[in-house]
Amino acid sequence: MTGGLARHVLVIGAQCRAMGALTRLEQAACELHAVLTDPALGGCEARTGEYPSLLVNRELRPADVREAVVMAVRQAKADSAVLVVALLGHGFTSPQQTELYFMVSDSTTESVLSAVNVRQLLAEAADEAGVDGVIALVDTCHAAGAAPDAGRIAGGIRAGRTRLSVLTAAAADQAARNMRLTFALVEVLTEGLAGAGSEVFVDRMLTKELRERVSGQAIGRMELDNDPFALEGLWLARNRRYRSQRAADEVVGPLGRQELQQAVEMWRVQQHLPERLTRTALTELHDFVRTGQVEDKDETSADWRIRVGDVAGALVECAQTGELLSGVFATALTSDLLRAAGRLAGFPPEAEGAVPLRDLLEYAALRAQPVDGARWQGLARFMAAVEHQVDPGDESPQMREWARQHGVIPQFNDALAEFSQKRQRRGVRLVVSLVGAWTDWPEEVDTWLLLGQSAPPARERFICESADRIGVGKAIKAALDWARSRLPVPDPLMHVDVAAPAHLLAQWQPEEEKVGRYLLGTHHVVVARWSGRLDPSEDNAEINDAARKTLNAMASCGKVPVEWVGQAVLGDQPGLEDALVAGQYAAAVGLDHHPQDLPEILGLLLPYAPIILWPRADARPANGQVQTVVQQNWHHLPDGFADAYRSRWKGSHADCLVCLGDIRAVWHDEAWLDFCRPFENRIVAAPEEE
Template sequence: MTDGLARHVLVIGAQCRAMGSLTRLEQAARELHGVLTDPALGGCRARAGEYPSLLSNKEFKPADVRKAVEAAVQQAKADSAVLVVALLGHGFTPPQQTELYFMVSDSTTESVSSAVNVRQLLTEAADEAGVDGVIALVDTCHASGAAPDAGQIAGGIRAGRTRLSVLTAAAADEPARDMRLTFALVEVLAEGLAGAGSEVFVDRTLTRELRERVSGQAVGRMEYDNDPFALESLWLARNSRYRGERAADEVVGPLGRRELQQAVEMWRVQRHLPERLTRTALTELHEFVCNGQAEDETSADWRIRVGDVAGALVECAQTGELLSSVFATALTSDLLRAAGRLAGFPPEAEGSVLLRDLLEYAALCAQPVDGARWQGLARFVAAVEYQIDFEVKDPQTREWARQHGVITEYNDALAEFSQSRRRQEVRLVVSLASAWTDWPEEVDAWLLYGQSALPARERFICESADRIGVGRAIKAALDWARSRLPVPELLMHVDVAAPAHLLAQWQPEEEKVGRYLLGAHHVVVARWSGRLDPSEDNAEINDAARKTFDAMASCRRVSVEWVDPAVLGDQAGLEQALMAGQYAAAVGLDHHPQDLHEILGLFLPYTPIILWPRADARPANGEVQTVVQQNWHQLPNAFADAYRDRWKGTHAGCSVCLGDIRAVWHDEAWLNFCRPFENRIVVAPEEEL
């Protein structure tokens, strides 16, 4: 790879009136353009002017697309550069043909002249003398119809001496939905691609990864290479994971290197860190900062910061060795991720080398400003030990905490984790399962406390079959639950299970129970009562949900599949996709449908988590997704504080915040509670004769 060679890009996101608006199109085009023009990833040059490198959210005619591509081709020709072209939107293939036509504002499927022939467009771009190769990304329906055949290219002006790679979102007879290919590609390029080397190509490795992330569509590719004099390989992006794989055994991770590099550059003029940071190099830097003198010192204040960061990184390496030694038989990737979440770290703290990167986050990002020097590390060490759940805490970690002056913080963290677990084990479940059409006449309640296999159960009659009657019955259930709890146990968690028609219209945490709203002093989680109905094939759907949570636990990215009105409008196709297991993870609605109760009834048996905005929320494109992504690692419990803030008007000026989002959440704790309702039959094996 030669860093000095120019690369150009053109991303076009086009809406079509006849086909309906694509709600995530502009976001997809913007994020793809961002990753392709990132100097560390796509390395393409952003352009302004009449035909900029990003064109979206405007009225396009076929001529506009062709002129924009021609301008990009001429720029690539002038620089002998690779050109990356992305076409996002709607597409169609005429009857009895496989050629893809890219649709613009006034395009219709009855007129090929109203759209753009993508196969011809790409063939002409690759055939332009001076262009060092073309990479095309096509995220439309019937996208594989965009790939030119070798005969067309060989018959051109360059007699085939050119290069072209085409990545397509769907087969020629298949729809593409919700810009799935684009968002998956952005994720892959941002995260890096395992086993791909220093660059990512449109090849088998990339398509295999995309096919794992994009369900319900046949992601495909076409590669043509007949230019023996190309200036460099036809790479799509630099592989951000390559350096991490190559340097997995380095003492310092990406976060530590970034923090240390910034501090060193602010401290001394034009000083950079070595490519490889060993323990010896860190120790020498730390000693020099503490004892040496630098003639080219820019700011003495930054000397302290360099010493702090270098010392923290040395301590992270030593603490990592201690944990690896003490818990050698217990440390796993899942345990470390769980410890990070218990300590309150976001998913971004989980790097390619889990223990190293989580320790760096603890020391550099989770350190309170006014706390003890190693308080962040002490909290993570306690979280690791608590996850392992030793009956007797290991004396070596306790001695580590004592030597570092954080024994109190270490013990506080262990006590906090223990109290949090104990309080989460105390739960009141209130079921409105008998409400078949409207409000129920009675509610069932279970109190989960301690390790009891059989929770206490009681039934409460509603004074009236309406919301007021249900609220009073819940109040009675709360009083009953408190009367059974020993002092000083507190009831903080309440699960409310209801049918889809009530979940669509009712916010149980806003129900007045006594002097307060239910959610004022309780963490209320909405559940679907269908999982308590033995006739719902619950063993099957709950086992599917358990598999989903197992897969989500080891995934760093937010596992929400967002659904727009176009998907909901095709109910037959949606039902088929659900039966095929397509929406196996969490599902998010990017809008509030009019027929929400029917949508919930359709999704709830298949997906363990579903989210949607309130009816009075007015989110702009992508805002709901952004809010969920930012708060994902704290859900569902974070909804409780968000709803309380909403009542107080704390976020009155926000267009959308977490308090504007509703959710039905079936986590592993709920699935365990549902097991007695699964109607499983256990048969002893027959004795062999």
């Protein structure tokens, strides 16, 4: 949960005429504010207005400081947030007293009314109900006098049930110089704190580091933690060094930590995970929940105790399985191969994570596990997908032994058989090309029947009875009959690629063409392609090489690789063409609306983008809905369009604003580019003899 809650900040830098100008005050305040509002570090929200989150002024009055703090406290209270307050400038204590007074424009050491009582200010801020805690940074002379005493806070509205951390620049009888504490603190938070956890707190470790960097001043701190219902620790900033520190022995990814954290909190409310989830820590936790003794008052539910054990055990298994895969497939395992295995297993793109092997294993064990399936069925499916991606025709003894030890031999074999069948069926394809339709419908169609890589494709040409949609439909029917006559009896023809020019792709849905008794898409997976890649007059070698490069980049992308364009971009076609020529669209291109000039837009985009998506003319896209639908279904595409179109024909999505069946696509994958290679007109010249 770290870092997920609201945080507010107020940095005040005040000059005082009687004490002389502080030359580095404004710089110190600005740098501290920048660090505290950096989303990757302090995570606080910046504010503007009459009392902004950064208030540096030579003319501040005591009332200005108090009102700025009150406004910041109200914001923190409204959001149940932590408030970080920094006071930079001059300070004094009255004779025989140690209470710090923060000095503003007209303050003098002879008048406490001309300044602000910091001890009282911080105590009142921390005592405000709804504020999740206060962190104060005081860089003034005599700064230790800012820390409120515990008795004062215990006697407040919240009876002491609050949290307050105060970091001070000097002892109560000591001067502070040149904003040394602030600059040192900025350095530490920017660099990260060695040896600390994922966050930096105002604790012994931070003060020790600051004392080593600041000489001549007694850096101090005060901590009060008396709120049993706080949602997370009172951290000052995220620790930039933590990621590199834990990389050596951290075996758990974000999904695993999230699942384990939730289970632990539901089991024992006051229990928290260790900062580093090492293999040893996971094993100890797993063993404890199985055999350890827990008092009933500390345990909310025995069911959650079991869940903690299951998750910890699954994460240990993921770590061990990752080592097995890395050893068995040491020379073949790559991030791209793992991502492909995840897609083959049916995992969504977000399962890939930043570390594909670890994160995909965690998804397989924690999210892809059927409720009524065998204990390791999800992992078995992913393991089979990895083995299939490495070598579809070979089986590893170590992988089969893993399946035997985990009791998932049938599930492992079922997955291998499923993937092999998919590969075989995908290799059997009928390609129908309308490449001759220059301005309207063609007079003939060319067809190829692909039977995998073992045999060259068979080719046949079919004459259209009429140069229109009906004639093309009849020619496709004849091509299907021809293809079936050449297939072995049990092998069904499932995949049909229809290649057409841009003007037909913009208006025609080939899967809705009636061929015989059924629509073409009723029993076939139909994928629309651009016939330009089969046209020898095109610069096919160049555009196909560029498409391959784009597809490789897309496969390595951790998110859905679609670049969406709207009316403003499409309305400036010269500018769009300049961007395409410069290679700025190295991804799939999605149109967030159905443009009136779609044929021209497709004609412009198709040579540059391997994949193009757009909503049908009769779709009702709401704001961002098209993007959301593609995001949710990306790992099923392009074959997923077939089921979506069938559902649309049946009226299953009549009440949807936008569904996948409302989206059209032209899709060129690696397999299609391989088929296009004979049409690329590559000229290979032999070296000249001397």
